[in-house]
Amino acid sequence: MxxxxxxxxxxxxxxxxxxxxxxxxxxxxxxxxxxxxxxxxxxxxxxxxxxxxxxxxxxxxxxxxxxxxxxxxxxxxxxxxxxxxxxxxxxxxxxxxxxxxxxxxxxxxxxxPRPLAVPGGETALTLRSRADSDALRALLEPGTRLTIVGAGLIGAEVASAAASLGAEVTLVDPVETPLAPAVGEDLARRLHSMHAERGIRTVVGLPERISDAPQHAPDAARYLVHLADGSAVPADVVLAAIGxxxxxxxxxxxxxxxxxxxxxxxxxxxxxxxxxxxxxxxxxxxxxxxxxxxxxxxxxxxxxxxxxxxxxxxxLGEAPPEFGAPWFWSDRHGVHVEAAGTMDPRRAPGARTVLRVADGVAAAAFLLAEDGHLLGCAAVDQPLVVRAARRIIDRGIIPDPQRLADPSVDPRKLTR
Ligand SMILES: Cc1cc2nc3c(=O)[nH]c(=O)nc-3n(C[C@H](O)[C@H](O)[C@H](O)COP(=O)(O)OP(=O)(O)OC[C@H]3O[C@@H](n4cnc5c(N)ncnc54)[C@H](O)[C@@H]3O)c2cc1C
Missing domain, CATH: 3.50.50.60 (FAD/NAD(P)-binding domain)
Structure with a gap:
């Protein structure tokens, strides 16, 4: 020993x-x-x-x-x-x-990674390690039909990367607006719509099985991902990104x-x-x-x-440091997403959302508790807003919703 x-x-x-x-x-x-x-x-x-x-x-x-x-x-x-x-x-x-x-x-x-628990699901790749990323990358060529099951953070990022490598990507998710619990409904809708704008097909559906596709034509896909509504998505590569x-x-x-x-x-x-x-x-x-x-x-x-x-x-027997609100980021389609605290209104009955709209699009969303405290913030390409929101949450400040919503208010002044 x-x-x-x-x-x-x-x-x-x-x-x-x-x-x-x-x-x-x-x-x-x-x-x-x-x-x-x-x-x-x-x-x-x-x-x-x-x-x-x-x-x-x-x-x-x-x-x-x-x-x-x-x-x-x-x-x-x-x-x-x-x-x-x-x-x-x-x-x-x-x-x-x-x-x-x-x-x-x-x-x-x-x-x-959770495996795709449907018949044929073992043919789906997953992504957690460097070796997984290498294996996926080796299969992605211009024209590769990649079907990603799960349009959450990792599914969306892979869709973005694969599309820019020239793959034909289909994102399948049972939910109309994936990521809503993480970034709020409005930003989730905006982010999800970016896939279609960049040529990615988004499908609302639940995979039921994966089968080998019939090989009649020379360009036949390798697999068919069968969905609960009876439709099927052809795929050369399937990735399960379901948590x-x-x-x-x-x-x-x-x-x-x-x-x-x-x-x-x-x-x-x-x-x-x-x-x-x-x-x-x-x-x-x-x-x-x-x-x-x-x-x-x-x-x-x-x-x-x-x-x-x-x-x-x-x-070491020492007291752990105090940490404030949780935070995460995601990058896809050239935009940088951040969120702090919680944006899931199901976790705070009576909570309401305040949006900061810039140039006609939702740039940031804030979830306010019934008593006015800030519970969470998510934003696209607005790291200073999220940083300010984190401070507001950590200090327990009750923010002015109008200033949160006003894109002309400097984010650095939101904590005052
Ligand atoms: C593709 C991908 C993209 C991500 N992007 C983001 C992002 O943009 N933003 C964000 O906030 N988070 C992101 N995350 C999440 C973030 O990376 C994880 O939360 C973080 O890696 C967790 O760290 P960890 O050390 O707990 O676990 P891991 O990073 O999973 O490390 C655990 C390690 O333990 C090893 N291990 C397991 N069992 C044993 C054993 N028996 N003996 C020895 N070693 C063992 C594993 O091999 C692994 O190396 C992403 C995750 C992935 C997979």
Whole structure:
């Protein structure tokens, strides 16, 4: 058995942020990251610049190779096959049989794409890793018929990238206005309509099965994606972009408390005192509020960074930093989308939406609670508006709805 100190399982942004935070908080003990794909890398470019070929593998690394020896961090390019918690210290068995013990262990195992659970669904690709992005990219040529099931964040980004690579893209989603819970109805409508403006076919439908297409003509597509209304979409390549499930395999097998995510406190503490967890794999227990009901899982980059940092503090026995409203971004069709807080009115009865319209289009949307507090903001190409909204939410300011709506009001003055 080798090792001790702190071992991080998973080389995504949560694991990497924890490692970075441990060193910047002055932790000087042994530190390793178990990362089967080698040096930690970032996932958002996999559906954007990396898929397009404008960013390469080195560019998307979370730190250059030299950073790890400089910070005395060992990267163990193996998969953790099992976690044992019945000894004095947590111990991992790696897939090459090596055993690795830890004083503190962080599970940052991320998420796994949900498979398309219909007959023939196994033919659909998914996108989570660099290898997935490579495999998809290799199939995208001008004229490739790509059908994407799921028009959420990743589906829409891939549609945009694939269309600019010349693919003929069809986006299938059972919902008329995908993303409405994330950015509000108005911006979701605007964003979804951009697909059709750029030659992407959008179909409201529910896939029921995927079959091989009849090969009568030389240009016959490889597959048919059959929808519930009886229609079928021809496809050379099918991508399922229908969300993720938390990767809780190690945690569950080790007997940790898991409920649609490894259950953790605000400091990443799991049900075992020496094991912490962070990132897309976790669900945070609510500190106050509804007793016993954990928060929804966050599946965004910044949330993963923050939870990695919080778990680093937790592993050192320090208080986790306070973080404000959650935030995410998305890039597609040359526009930059950001959202902070929540834009889902179902989570706040009585809430109302205020729009900021610029040049005739909805540029930003604000969700205001019944009492006037700002709950969320989403915007297209308006990062300063979202930044201001975040401050308003975090400070609990009650904003003037007229100033929010007025595009001539400088976003930097919205907090006053
Ligand atoms: C294509 C794509 C585009 C995205 N775009 C955006 C965006 O624009 N904006 C945004 O806010 N968010 C975006 N996200 C979401 C964001 O990237 C994730 O929230 C973030 O990567 C989660 O980080 P994580 O470290 O928790 O998990 P991951 O990044 O999934 O990392 C987990 C790591 O753990 C490893 N692992 C799992 N099991 C084991 C094991 N047993 N042993 C060792 N290692 C293991 C995995 O191989 C993986 O490397 C995107 C995600 C994807 C996939």
């Amino acid at each position: 080798t090792g001790a100190g702190i071992v991080v399982v998973g080389g995504g942004v949560a694991g990497f942020s924890a490692v970075q935070e441990l060193r910047s908080r002055g932790y000087e003990g042994p530190l390793s990251v178990v990362s089967p794909e080698g040096l930690p890398y970032d996932r958002p470019p996999l559906s954007k610049g990396y898929l397009l070929g404008t960013e390469d593998a080195e560019k998307i690394q979370l730190a250059p190779a030299s950073w790890y020896p400089e910070h005395d961090v060992a990267v163990v390019a193996s998969r953790a096959a099992a976690l044992e918690l019945d000894g004095a210290r947590p111990a991992l068995t790696l897939d090459d049989g090596t055993r690795l013990a830890a004083d503190r262990l962080l599970l940052a195992t991320g998420g796994l 993720i499930a938390p990767d809780t395999a190690l945690a569950e097998a080790a007997g940790l408390e898991v409920e649609d995510g490894v259950l953790v406190g605000p400091d990443g503490a799991t049900s075992h005192p020496a094991v912490f967890a962070a990132g897309d794999a976790v669900r945070v227990r609510q500190p106050g509020g509804v007793v016993g009901v954990p928060l929804r899982r966050a599946e965004h980059w910044e949330a993963a960074v923050r939870s990695g940092q919080a778990a680093a503090a937790g592993m």
